[in-house]
Each structure stands twice: as C-alpha cells, then as structure tokens.
Amino acid sequence: MTRFAEYHRLLRANLRKAGLPLNVGGRGGSTADWLRYLNANPGAQSRAFDAVLDTSRAIDAKYGTSITQDVWRSIVEGRFTGYP
Amino acid sequence: MSDSVYYIHFKSKTMNPCFLTDNAYREATSTWLCRGCVRPKHDTQRIDAHIQDREPEGPLNLVSGCGLPLAQKSFLFAFGQERIERDLYLGQVFGPDGSRLDDWVTFRGKQRLIVRGTKNVSHRVCADCGRDVYFAMGTRYLYPAPPSDVELFESDLFGLIVLESVVSELEIPRHARVVRERLRVLKEPKDGLPPLSF
Numbered sequence: 001m002t003r004f005a006e007y008h009r010l011l012r013a014n015l016r017k018a019g020l021p022l023n024v025g026g027r028g029g030s031t032a033d034w035l036r037y038l039n040a041n042p043g044a045q046s047r048a049f050d051a052v053l054d055t056s057r058a059i060d061a062k063y064g065t066s067i068t069q070d071v072w073r074s075i076v077e078g079r080f081t082g083y084p
Numbered sequence: 085m086s087d088s089v090y091y092i093h094f095k096s097k098t099m100n101p102c103f104l105t106d107n108a109y110r111e112a113t114s115t116w117l118c119r120g121c122v123r124p125k126h127d128t129q130r131i132d133a134h135i136q137d138r139e140p141e142g143p144l145n146l147v148s149g150c151g152l153p154l155a156q157k158s159f160l161f162a163f164g165q166e167r168i169e170r171d172l173y174l175g176q177v178f179g180p181d182g183s184r185l186d187d188w189v190t191f192r193g194k195q196r197l198i199v200r201g202t203k204n205v206s207h208r209v210c211a212d213c214g215r216d217v218y219f220a221m222g223t224r225y226l227y228p229a230p231p232s233d234v235e236l237f238e239s240d241l242f243g244l245i246v247l248e249s250v251v252s253e254l255e256i257p258r259h260a261r262v263v264r265e266r267l268r269v270l271k272e273p274k275d276g277l278p279p280l281s282f
Contacts, residue, residue: 021204021221028221030263031101032146032241039122040206040219081149083122 007059007067014051020044038083045083049075091226092251093199093265095243096144103148105180108134112150120212123151123282124192131175133190138179140188143259146242147190153242156187162256163236163246171195171236193238195231197245198280199224199267205275216280224265227273240282 001009012024022037023029038045056067074080104112113119116128124131133147133154143159146152154177161168168174175190201220208217218240230237230245237245245267 025099030095030097031099031148032096032243035101035122035146035148035151036241037206037219040208040217042208081122084120 003059003063003065007055010058011051011055014055015048018047018051020048020051035081038081042084089229089269090248091230091237091245091267091269092248093224093239093241093243093245093263093267094144094256095239095241095263095265096146097261097263098141098145100141101146101148102133102135102137102140102154104150105134105136109149117150118210118213118215121151121210121215121217122149123210123213123215125213126215129192130173131190131192132178133175134178134180134182136180138181138185140177140185141261142188143257144243144262151242152190152192153238154188155191155244157189158187159257159259159262160189160191160244162254163244163250164254167235167250171234172238191238191244193236193244195234196238196240196282197226197230198240198282199245199265200227200270200273200275200277200280201225202274205277207277207280215282217282218277218280220275223274224267225274226267226269227271228279229269 008024022033052071056071059065060068116124116131118125131152133152135147140154143156145154171194173192177185177188177190179185198218201224202222205220210217235247235250239245
C-alpha cells in the first residue's frame with residue numbers, strides 16, 4: 001500500500017471515529033457532499049480538522065514526513081472555507 | 085403528481101473545487117453572500133466570479149466558500165440554449181489575472197431544489213437568511229414534486245436537476261467526473277421533514 005493510500009485509509013477511519021459519516025472522495029465523498037455536510041452540521045468542521053491532524057501526525061511519525069506542518073500552515077493561512 | 089416521475093441529477097465528483105480571489109471574496113461577503121449559510125442570498129441572480137484557478141476541473145465544478153456552481157459552456161449548453169436562458173441565471177468567470185474564462189459560466193437556478201435522503205439526516209435553518217440547510221445520505225429523492233413548468237433546476241449539491249423525459253430527448257455528453265443520479269419524486273418524505281427550500 002502506498003503512503004497516500006495508507007493516509008486516506010487512516011483518515012477515513014479517524015473521520016468515522018469522530019462521527020463524520022462521509023467517504024473521502026468516491027461515492028458520497030465529493031467536495032459537494034462534504035460542503036453540504038459541514039454546512040448542515042455546525043461544529044463538524046472542527047472535528048474534521050482534528051481527524052486530519054491526528055492522521056497526519058500518525059503518518060509523519062511512521063515515515064518522517066511533514067504533513068502535519070503543511071496542514072497547520074494551510075489552517076493558519078486560512079486556506080479553507082469556514083463553516084459555522 | 086404520480087410518484088413515477090423521475091428527474092436526473094447531474095453532479096460533479098470533483099475534489100478540486102475553485103476559490104474566489106481574496107478581493108472577490110471580500111466583495112461577495114459585503115454584497116451577495118450570506119455568511120450564515122455560505123450561499124448566495126435569496127434575491128441574488130447573475131453572479132460573476134473571479135477565481136484563483138486558471139483551469140478548473142470540468143465540466144461541472146463549484147466555487148467553495150460561496151455556494152456557487154460552475155459549468156463549462158460546452159457541457160451546459162447541451163441542455164439547449166433556450167432552456168438554459170429561461171431557467172438559469174448565468175454569470176461570467178474570470179481567472180486570477182482578470183481574463184475571462186470563455187468556456188466557463190456560473191449558474192444559478194431560478195428554481196432551486198434540495199435533494200433529500202434517508203440516512204444521517206441533519207437540518208438547520210440559517211439564522212441570517214432563513215434558508216433550509218440540509219444534509220442526508222442514503223437513497224436520494226425529491227419531495228415535494230418540483231414545479232412542472234420548469235425544466236432545469238439548481239440542486240443544493242451544486243448540480244443540475246432535469247426532468248428525465250427532457251434528458252432522454254437530448255444528447256448530453258457522458259463524463260467521468262459527472263455523476264448522473266435518477267431521482268424519484270416521493271409523495272411522502274423519508275426523512276421526517278416538511279418541504280424545504282434553499
């Protein structure tokens with residue numbers, strides 16, 4: 001399994017653990033699906049960020065990558081759509 | 085209306101949405117964008133979009149953060165120019181350097197529909213504009229029956245909803261990044277909610 005595939009498998013598991021039912025890409029997991037979900041569920045975006053950060057930390061610890069740093073930079077620079 | 089009426093929902097699969105430029109976003113928040121539900125305000129018609137992307141992924145896409153669907157003209161106009169002009173408001177799309185992206189338009193339905201579902205249902209009412217904000221998974225359907233004098237609708241999933249009998253008369257190009265969902269019109273909703281609008 002590639003790191004990319006491993007990241008996505010772990011991310012999907014962490015999102016489910018956080019109570020977020022959508023896929024990441026694929027059926028029912030497109031950007032449109034996610035935007036609709038985040039808009040209708042206040043607070044879900046924060047839980048999604050936590051799941052992304054947990055996943056990034058786990059992959060960084062295993063492979064020595066710097067995904068967590070890149071995710072934080074995106075958050076700090078506001079490169080996301082803020083939902084209520 | 086009989087519950088054997090079907091519509092076809094054309095929806096983008098993209099994971100690469102577009103974003104407004106910083107200036108365009110600031111202007112949107114002070115004019116047409118509702119901050120409470122991140123969608124255009126009710127009375128908004130045609131919207132021109134200045135986006136950060138030079139080559140959006142087509143043929144359907146969306147501008148994240150403002151609830152604005154995008155379409156390539158070559159795809160959209162397969163539904164018929166007269167029908168498009170009657171049922172949709174179209175706006176121009178500009179790239180980051182200010183040049184117009186000639187094959188792209190924003191679209192906004194004069195009539196808009198929420199695609200209903202059966203599982204993981206959530207719903208809130210926007211505190212700012214009063215719009216229904218909805219999410220559901222499971223089997224998708226429409227409720228109540230859409231107005232019969234309209235042939236093209238914007239969906240709350242940034243897509244197009246078209247009467248199946250109209251689609252069958254047209255040659256709409258198949259595209260790997262566009263999902264076609266067949267939506268049944270139900271007499272009773274399966275999510276326990278009343279008629280909704282956005």
